[in-house]
Amino acid sequence: MTQPLISVIVPCYNVEEYLPRCVESVLNQTYRNLEILLVDDGSPDRCGEICDGYAAVDSRVKVIHKENGGLSDARNVALDVMKGEYVTFVDSDDYVAADYVEYLYKLIVKEKACLSVMNFQPFVEGTMPKDCGGEIAINIFSVEGALIQMFYQQAFDTAACGKMYHSLLFDEVRYPKNLLYEDLATTYRLIMKCSQIVCSDYRGYFYLHRSTSIEGTPFKPLKYESCMRIIRQLEADKVRMPERVRRALDCRIVSFAFHILLEVPQEEKEMRRSLLEIIRRKRIHVLFDGKARRKARAACLLSLAGVWLVNLFVGYGKSRKVD
Known part of the structure; x- marks a missing residue:
């Protein structure tokens, strides 16, 4: 059976220290038919150069260089040009397990869902993610059930990452520019266009807590x-x-x-x-x-x-x- 093309969108800004680990985790996926969109969002460091280096050695990598417009704008630019039947997002200071894409895709196929979700494994800078192990629970939600779980912050939250979406969900939906917390304004609208959603406890997305993240910065x-x-x-x-x-x-x-x-x-x-x-x-x-x-x-x-x-x-x- 032919594997559909899956787009992986990685916005990049001022993360040259973390970017190689992130991109290499995507390049080493067990699911091979990927379009990897690295968006250099006007980064002042070597992110653009690093992205170009990966594009030179792997034809699946496409680099978009643009003026700085923020995370939403970077995602939207990639959404406008992506060709995948499905799409997932990875933040450039995080990284993913080797079966991240394959796992999310198989959930969608098995459960005939429009959107699949896995859990994050958070870790602090200077440490490695812990191996949680244990039994993995999988739940199927209706649109109403998924929204309830998300808004109560139970089975999953609003983050764009750690999810796979059918590309048609993004018809007429984009992330709001010039806003923080853009996921909260967008994910529920994508869910409202679904038939059903599948959610797994598997932690294949490794989320880095940084002092320079939005939550770690002083009030503005x-x-x-x-x-x-x-x-x-x-x-x-x-x-x-x-x-x-x-x-x-x-x-x-x-x-x-x-x-x-x-x-x-x-x-x-x-x-x-x-x-x-x-x-x-x-x-x-x-x-x-x-x-x-x-x-x-x-x-x-x-x-x-x-x-x-x-x-x-x-x-x-x-x-x-x-x-």
């Missing part, structure tokens, strides 16, 4: 602006969702608002007021939602006494973390 207004724009989009699309999905989405919105609120400096009173208003409108529903994450429910409960108590709780939790 774009975090708040992105949060508010995405929440407005989610609220607008919520009217098309079943009641159970809307409840799960409210929980995700509250978690997102708390996440940004705890980063906003005290002097940014208008930003804090807007985020608190979102939380106040929804926190009672989240507090009494038995399916909501315990962290979200605890934050809602503590916020009744004041955000200072939420900050204290979060600070205490961080102080107890073990490297």
Whole structure:
């Protein structure tokens, strides 16, 4: 049986230290019929040169050099030119197991799904990912079930990576430019176009925690602006969702608002007021939602006494973390 072409999109920006490990993990896939799109997003380091080097030795590699436009723009440029029947994303500071593509593809074929998902194996810079082992569970979800699982952050989350998509899902769907947290604004729209989704506990995507990632960098207004724009989009699309999905989405919105609120400096009173208003409108529903994450429910409960108590709780939790 002829293997369909699968596109692997790797946006590259300022990651020359990590890029070779990432690209070589893609080149060494057990699934061979690949189109590997390396997008040099105007990187100031040697990323473009490294990408060109791989293209010179492997015909499956295609390099796109462009002015810096951010992660969404880099993904979108590749989506516009890809030729694969299926597509998956790998971030350039991460890497994947040798059977990453084959595993996700076989899930789609076996379960006649439009989208497959696997779990991440996170690791900290300077360490190696742990071997989790154990039995691998596979679950099939309807669109409604998948959205509920994702918005409650249970079986999987909104990340673009660690998933394989039928390319037709991206007809009329692109990642929003000039926003952070772009996956949250996009993945649910792709799921809403599916017939069913298959999700596996297999951890074949190795996710690097870096201090220079979006989550590791100090607060900047774009975090708040992105949060508010995405929440407005989610609220607008919520009217098309079943009641159970809307409840799960409210929980995700509250978690997102708390996440940004705890980063906003005290002097940014208008930003804090807007985020608190979102939380106040929804926190009672989240507090009494038995399916909501315990962290979200605890934050809602503590916020009744004041955000200072939420900050204290979060600070205490961080102080107890073990490297």
